[in-house]
Amino acid sequence: MLAPHPRPHPHPRPRPDPLSALDASDPGPPPAIRTWDLRKSYRGVEAVRGIDLTVGQGEMFGFLGPNGAGKTTTIAMLCTLAVPTGGRAEVAGHDTRRQPDRVRHAIGLVFQETTLDGDLTAAENLRFHADLYALPLATLPARIDAILDLLGLLDRRDDFVRTFSGGMRRRLEIARGLLHEPRVLFLDEPTLGLDPQARRLVWDHLARVRERRATTLFVTTHYLEEAERCDRIAIIDAGRVAALGTPAGLKSVLGADRIELRTGDDDAAAAVLRDRFGLAAAAGPDGLRFQAEDGAALVPRLCGALDVPVHSVTVTPPSLDDVFFHYTGRDLE
Numbered sequence: 001m002l003a004p005h006p007r008p009h010p011h012p013r014p015r016p017d018p019l020s021a022l023d024a025s026d027p028g029p030p031p032a033i034r035t036w037d038l039r040k041s042y043r044g045v046e047a048v049r050g051i052d053l054t055v056g057q058g059e060m061f062g063f064l065g066p067n068g069a070g071k072t073t074t075i076a077m078l079c080t081l082a083v084p085t086g087g088r089a090e091v092a093g094h095d096t097r098r099q100p101d102r103v104r105h106a107i108g109l110v111f112q113e114t115t116l117d118g119d120l121t122a123a124e125n126l127r128f129h130a131d132l133y134a135l136p137l138a139t140l141p142a143r144i145d146a147i148l149d150l151l152g153l154l155d156r157r158d159d160f161v162r163t164f165s166g167g168m169r170r171r172l173e174i175a176r177g178l179l180h181e182p183r184v185l186f187l188d189e190p191t192l193g194l195d196p197q198a199r200r201l202v203w204d205h206l207a208r209v210r211e212r213r214a215t216t217l218f219v220t221t222h223y224l225e226e227a228e229r230c231d232r233i234a235i236i237d238a239g240r241v242a243a244l245g246t247p248a249g250l251k252s253v254l255g256a257d258r259i260e261l262r263t264g265d266d267d268a269a270a271a272v273l274r275d276r277f278g279l280a281a282a283a284g285p286d287g288l289r290f291q292a293e294d295g296a297a298l299v300p301r302l303c304g305a306l307d308v309p310v311h312s313v314t315v316t317p318p319s320l321d322d323v324f325f326h327y328t329g330r331d332l333e
């Protein structure tokens with residue numbers, strides 16, 4: 001488990017100028033996160049075994065892996081809450097070991113354990129956080145209103161947090177994590193325990209945050225539909241990056257579609273699949289199952305070749321769950 005809030009750095013961070021990207025001589029801001037062979041061992045347990053990652057500014061980056069894969073340990077190192085035993089990491093261009101205060105100022109954290117005070121209002125919770133970060137008082141009310149508005153909570157600004165639903169609390173935690181305008185927000189399973197509708201709403205707001213503020217969002221999740229919303233995902237297994245890419249790219253590497261076919265005579269259909277198409281089908285209670293590269297193009301040819309009645313054909317492209325299973329041998333959810 002991670003401690004909720006690292007000590008902030010008192011000096012304000014210069015905001016990156018979005019126009020600087022137009023100047024070819026200006027290399028622009030460094031990547032939001034960069035790691036080189038990052039490692040962490042705990043007395044005999046190699047929790048993280050050499051991770052190389054580059055995450056760009058403004059990316060929605062998903063960090064997926066089975067339980068015990070090393071996600072929390074990696075995040076703890078990136079947040080300066082754990083010291084690497086090998087390799088190194090930079091966050092917002094700052095080395096996590098040599099410049100921890102700068103890293104802490106550049107990041108926000110949203111973890112599973114809530115640290116909101118239910119007996120304070122939403123605005124008071126944010127003000128408390130602003131004190132920790134020594135944010136300028138003159139602009140604080142406007143800053144609080146803007147962030148509550150971004151997370152869809154402005155109309156609840158003066159309500160006690162104990163009256164909030166689980167989803168609203170989570171959005172308030174995100175608002176708090178963003179109040180000091182970090183370059184990177186780390187979210188460790190931010191929607192755990194929420195119902196699907198509340199989860200969607202949290203992600204709709206995260207998408208707005210990314211759009212309006214270009215904050216890098218580094219998120220762990222066990223939910224497929226959330227992984228699908230990431231720009232890129234890394235699948236971590238046994239302390240290493242097993243796969244990295246866009247959701248579509250990772251699925252396309254897997255290639256084959258899954259096809260389920262129900263006919264009047266499955267044995268005869270299986271023989272045609274084998275002899276005419278070179279495809280091996282498995283027979284089950286719900287008909288035949290097999291894999292093929294381009295299922296949509298195959299189906300009309302297949303139906304034309306079969307002499308038996310076809311009751312139904314289902315073509316399912318690879319899902320992220322298939323990808324996850326392929327690399328880890330386990331299901332994501």
Ligand SMILES: Nc1ncnc2c1ncn2[C@@H]1O[C@H](COP(=O)(O)OP(=O)(O)OP(=O)(O)O)[C@@H](O)[C@H]1O
Pocket residue numbers: 042045046047065066067068069070071072073074
């Ligand atoms: N403080 C610690 N001392 C010893 N071993 C640890 C410690 N923290 C983590 N580990 C071990 O390191 C490995 C990676 O753990 P970690 O919590 O980083 O995985 P995770 O991917 O975040 O898992 P989960 O999804 O269950 O949170 C596990 O084998 C875990 O038991």
